[in-house]
Every structure is written in C-alpha cells, then in structure tokens.
C-alpha cells in the first residue's frame with residue numbers, strides 16, 4: 001500500500017492508495033470512526049456500480065449506512081442540489097458526531113465536502129475518490145465548493161477530510177472520456193512541477209503500460225499536491241500554481257453551460273492557450289506550448305480555443321479567485337516542470353486569452 005500524510009497546522013490525514021482497497025474501505029473507516037451511523041453521498045453512476053458492494057462492506061464492519069444519491073454531472077455542484085442533500089441528511093437525522101463519506105468523482109467530492117463543512121457548522125467526512133481526476137487532485141487539499149450561475153466554485157471553503165481512500169482499480173469502470181478528463185490534471189502536474197512525470201506520460205505507448213504504472217502516477221500527483229498545500233493551504237501564494245490553465249478553463253466550462261466541456265477539457269484548452277501567449281511574449285521557453293499540445297493530443301484532449309463571446313469570457317475571468325482589486329495572478333510555465341506566478345493588471349488579460 002502506498003501512503004502519504006498531509007500535515008497541516010490544524011489537520012493531519014492520510015491518503016491510502018492500493019489496488020483492491022475497496023474491499024477494505026469499511027475496515028479502514030473503522031480505524032478512524034467508531035459510531036454506527038454513516039452517511040454516504042454518491043452519484044447515480046457510481047452507486048449503480050459500487051453501491052451494493054460498499055453497503056455490504058460497511059454493514060459487515062458494524063456500520064448503519066445511509067445513502068444519498070445525486071444525478072451525475074457538474075450540474076449537481078449547485079445550490080439546488082446542495083439544499084436537497086442537506087434535507088436528505090437531516091431527514092435521516094444526521095448529527096454533528098456522525099461521519100459523511102464522499103464516494104464518487106470530483107463533483108461528488110466538492111459537493112459533499114461543502115455539505116460537511118457547513119451542515120450543522122461542520123461534520124467529519126472522508127473522501128473515496130472514484131474518477132482519475134478525483135484520485136489525483138480534487139480529493140486532496142480541502143478545496144470544497146459548489147458553482148453559482150455566475151461561475152465555478154464561487155461558494156466554498158477549505159475543509160479537509162479525515163482520510164482519502166484510493167482504489168485505482170475503480171478506474172476500470174470509468175468511461176474513456178472521464179479518464180482523459182483526469183489526464184488533463186495529471187499533465188498539469190507535469191507542466192508545473194515535474195518534468196519527470198511529463199516525460200513518463202510522453203513515453204507510454206499503450207494504455208496497459210499506463211495502467212501498470214497507475215499507482216505510481218496517482219502517488220506522484222498526490223505528493224506534488226501535498227507539498228504545495230502544506231506550503232500554502234489557503235491559496236494566497238504558491239498554491240495558485242495548481243490553477244495552471246484554470247482561468248480560461250473555468251471560463252470555457254461556464255460559457256458552454258458546463259455541458260460541452262468537462263473540467264479537464266477546459267483546463268487542457270486553458271493550459272495550451274496561455275502557454276502559447278506566454279511563449280510569444282518570451283515568458284516561456286520556445287517549444288513548450290508544442291510539447292503540451294502533443295501530450296494533450298496523445299491523451300485525446302482538446303487544445304483549440306472554441307468560439308466564445310469575448311465579453312462573456314472577460315466576465316467569467318473577472319470572477320476568478322486569483323483576482324484582487326485591479327489585478328489578476330496568472331500561472332505561467334517557464335519550462336516543463338517549472339512554473340511561476342505573474343501578477344498583471346486586469347486589462348492586460350486580453351493579451352493572454
């Protein structure tokens with residue numbers, strides 16, 4: 001089993017990574033939580049595949065499980081669904097001393113984390129990420145949120161789980177599109193922090209080869225995120241590096257109603273296009289945008305900027321959380337594996353989109 005410890009001033013927790021770990025989720029949870037009632041939030045796809053098995057496992061470990069199942073997709077990261085989840089948990093008489101579990105992709109993880117952070121002013125929760133994106137990014141680091149009509153993740157908090165339990169075998173049931181979606185964030189880590197990871201991704205010839213190394217890839221990504229989050233938990237400095245490609249990416253997601261592009265696809269477009277601009281300005285070494293583009297193409301990700309209304313894009317970018325009065329912080333890549341922050345005046349953003 002691979003294990004990482006997140007060590008923050010006010011919270012420490014483990015990330016466990018092992019193929020087949022799902023058969024021990026119940027016993028792992030029991031090591032940290034000994035009450036009977038446990039509240040699982042998941043989406044319909046994940047419930048259909050893993051619900052029964054998880055319920056049995058929890059019961060055989062002495063738990064009394066209560067499931068709340070939401071519709072799959074980004075639309076569930078909304079105030080309306082948030083309210084329905086609060087209601088469902090209160091109907092089941094949840095208390096502050098109970099435990100919530102997020103079983104699903106990044107949508108379920110972000111939504112559940114926000115529920116846990118806010119319901120009854122805070123209830124403990126655990127992350128069981130089931131998509132690639134959730135296993136390498138969203139389950140770690142404590143950013144929890146829902147979207148508003150005006151944009152992505154605009155209502156949220158920093159609220160960490162008690163544990164992150166990862167079974168890479170669960171990725172075998174993931175639709176291909178969502179495997180590639182997660183690859184965008186894996187590529188992001190390579191771009192911002194690890195040339196070695198980037199070159200590994202370039203070198204795989206078959207998907208089997210990739211999956212043979214999946215535990216190592218998940219471990220590397222989580223370890224990069226661990227180090228960044230430990231340095232800057234509240235996103236006031238270098239944690240912003242994890243947002244490479246997201247300013248434009250979030251705008252793309254939003255401008256197409258969260259339907260046409262997944263999060264990873266938006267980020268892919270964002271990473272390539274900002275690098276194209278920074279390279280033209282001499283702020284990135286020559287050839288980097290082309291390397292990123294090749295890797296995106298290899299993992300079936302888009303890179304071309306779609307037709308979008310410029311005013312709508314600017315409006316979405318204006319709500320980016322890296323903005324402060326009159327300025328916005330950009331994340332640029334110097335060379336593969338090395339990234340930096342650049343603060344610009346808001347009007348200058350047009351040079352980068």
Ligand SMILES: NC(=O)c1ccc[n+]([C@@H]2O[C@H](COP(=O)([O-])OP(=O)(O)OC[C@H]3O[C@@H](n4cnc5c(N)ncnc54)[C@H](O)[C@@H]3O)[C@@H](O)[C@H]2O)c1
Nearest residue numbers: 045072073105106107130131133137138143170173174263
């Ligand atoms: N909090 C953070 O730090 C952070 C980081 C990155 C992304 N995010 C957020 O994560 C979200 C995207 O997450 P996502 O890509 O996992 O999307 P998602 O949660 O919508 O999952 C993608 C699809 O895969 C299905 N699925 C999940 N696991 C499965 C499995 N094992 N087998 C079969 N189907 C499975 C889901 O039902 C869904 O249809 C976005 O909202 C994004 O903003 C948050």
Ligand SMILES: O=C(O)C(=O)C[C@@H](O)[C@H](O)[C@H](O)COP(=O)(O)O
Nearest residue numbers: 137141143152153239242243246321
């Ligand atoms: O954990 C972080 O910090 C990240 O930026 C990770 C991103 O991949 C993730 O999409 C995050 O939810 C974006 O946060 P936001 O602050 O831009 O809403």
Ligand SMILES: [Zn+2]
Nearest residue numbers: 185246263267
């Ligand atoms: Zn992201």
